[in-house]
Amino acid sequence: MAMNIAPGAIPMDKLWQEGPERAADEPALMIDVGGFEGPLDLLLHLARSQKVDLARISVLALAEQYLLFVDSARRVRLELAADYLVMAAWLAFLKSKLLIPQQAKGDDGPSGEEMAAALAFRLKRLEAMREAATRIINRNRLGRDVFARGAPEHIPHRVRSVYDASLYDLLSAYANLRQRQAVTQVTIERRKVWSLSDARELLTRMLGEVTDWTALQRYLLEYLPPADRVTATASAFAASLELVREGKIEIRQEGAFQPIYLRNGQQGLPARETVVDTF
């Protein structure tokens, strides 16, 4: 086919082509995850490869690209940081929302479209900050393009005080001191576990304003390496119980070993009983 794009013409394409003929020792992924500053950075990179204005990217396509990336990373047993996996779970959730036709309006939190718009906004904002950073650093910098008096004669001082010290001096002196004095502890090698607070944070964040029953864990576990699943399940379950107790979420299970459904507690009311006064 004449229109066929040569493999590798778009560098990102290599990523998705896992030719079976690839030598076993050849790295399957051309993307070095270490080169990315987190999942949002990776998403931005993928979005750019769509070669359209960020305002017009297809979030669905983007989510699919990302999930594909995570899948292929897992296939070559590339260890991905939890951040990437959480994003994968969230995108899988988003994808399912985007694919399911919108239900009755207004009763179940943000629609898939709204969530997609939020993601697009964040990508745009990150890109804008990147550009701003470049513009700042390319300004005429003191000591590189513009120079101060090389042989100053007198350093003016602040009014009133004879001594000078910055807050930074003060804080680093304090931090150093305290750290010096802190008893050195024997460190035991960390076991790879998801702590309760990891799980708690994760659940809270993923659930967000989602008010309909969702088996969120399903999305998450799918993207966790098998070795992490037990610890993640345990922690997530324990954390969800804690969140239920605090009234932050509600939980439902049809029967033993059935999926656990979660949703935001109290439909936006604060966890504690609130006395509603009339003003």
Add this chain to the structure above:
Amino acid sequence: MTPSEHNPDEQTEDTSSPQSFSLAEAERIAEALVFASAEPVSEDFLAERLPLGVDIPAVMESLSSFYASRGVNLIRSADRWAFRTAADLSFVIRKDDNDVRKLSRAALEVLAIIAYHQPVTRAEIEDIRGVQTSRGTLDVLMEAGWVRFRGRRRTPGRPVTLGTTPDFLDHFGLEELRDLPGLDELKGAGLLSGRIPPNFQVPLPGMGDELQDDEDPITQMDLEELGLLTPGGEEEE
């Protein structure tokens, strides 16, 4: 052989009466004070050393326009004044042992976010970047003297807010924060307006697999206690 003639009559005694004090003389003194210093000099500092009643902003404006076309310019940054070599001459002056700090990409990004979004909390920076700020990135920026703790946000937890310093403006040749490149467009595009609408939620960073220092890992024991693992239970695949 010093060309600076010592004019005794310039050292007027009655510096208290402003009208007897010529603008030219005020300019000489202001010029000398700023010129002598490597650091920018505040108008307060000048006011302390100039006779009462001297219109310092006027003196500085006049000096600044006088120097505008010269090899050395009088620049204002964060309401402080400094002489700096003209930017177009950098090609001659540029030194080989240029000691300008190299910033990592992460540090640069964090610096930009702090500059454009200040006062900004660490959590907000992470929200924008979608990744935890590694330890030391902020330290680099603070040590450079470009970023400082500003205060605390009056929200639960009272998180510390960050902002830039006058040295940041000086280093990047900005007169004030409003001169940040593209600030207005970014604002207009709603990209600086703090938070994403509250019903939008995207997972935030913070899930780094490293345990926080103030938490302990869940142990096998804990899991057994919670009834999540049968004692000695096998791992399921």
Add this chain to the structure above:
Amino acid sequence: MTPSEHNPDEQTEDTSSPQSFSLAEAERIAEALVFASAEPVSEDFLAERLPLGVDIPAVMESLSSFYASRGVNLIRSADRWAFRTAADLSFVIRKDDNDVRKLSRAALEVLAIIAYHQPVTRAEIEDIRGVQTSRGTLDVLMEAGWVRFRGRRRTPGRPVTLGTTPDFLDHFGLEELRDLPGLDELKGAGLLSGRIPPNFQVPLPGMGDELQDDEDPITQMDLEELGLLTPGGEEEE
């Protein structure tokens, strides 16, 4: 509005042909070079950086006479050029010769401990630092006006408690003591690194001036004992 206009046409391409290179431009460059240099500058140094054929002595003479009447003079000494404040203005420059002194590390540490742990006694400071605090260190902090006696602890020996002053807040740009960064922020800024013991805490400084329950006010007698007032002396505020 930066006064340093970037005039692209000033950066002439054909710097090799001396006649096309204006004297004014040579002056601008020479002026900037002398200004930015940490050492007095030789004419050879200038010649290396200016186009061939530029009459350096003429350029310098012209600059030097231009600056002769200004607050800053361009002077030659031992065939090298440097800017110096006009001699007749040294009275302004040297007005107060008390150079700002940097606080010693010990003083910074003690100050920080007082800030975070106030009200704190001398013994407690030594306990935290693990070394004795020399007399001079506290004196320096008192002299700077950042530390004050708050009261006496109601414990055996009734040790004097120390705290910070409003000037301290002012100098470090804090609105209140509670603005001092806490453990998380110190960690986040990379100021605390590595593994930190789980019981490690950074105290949240109290609200300030009111005496705590176990503190007594300092009396006239106390001040006399501390040698801060001569017996019967007036109280200074």
